[in-house]
Amino acid sequence: MSSSLTAVVVLVTLLHVGAFAVMIWIRVRRTEADDTPGRRASTTPCAVCGEPATHRSYDGRDPDQQYDPHTGRYWSADMAHYPPLCAAH
Numbered sequence: 001m002s003s004s005l006t007a008v009v010v011l012v013t014l015l016h017v018g019a020f021a022v023m024i025w026i027r028v029r030r031t032e033a034d035d036t037p038g039r040r041a042s043t044t045p046c047a048v049c050g051e052p053a054t055h056r057s058y059d060g061r062d063p064d065q066q067y068d069p070h071t072g073r074y075w076s077a078d079m080a081h082y083p084p085l086c087a088a089h
């Protein structure tokens, strides 16, 4: 009788430890998933000063650039001529 009671106590203890470990694992995984996109967005450096970039802007160096008569500005179909820039540039 006493040995079966000990077995039940050991089993319940193992279940609690297992559930605790799963909760920690889920929390760690969720934290990693939350961090990754934010870190990726904030580490794109400004092409001029290296601060975190907020937008992209045409650099005016595309030999095949297009003229938009509506805005009076040139633009490019090549995204390589749109370097990332911070709010100040």
Ligand SMILES: [Zn+2]
Pocket: 046, 047, 048, 049, 050, 051, 085, 086, 087, 088, 089
């Ligand atoms: Zn900048």
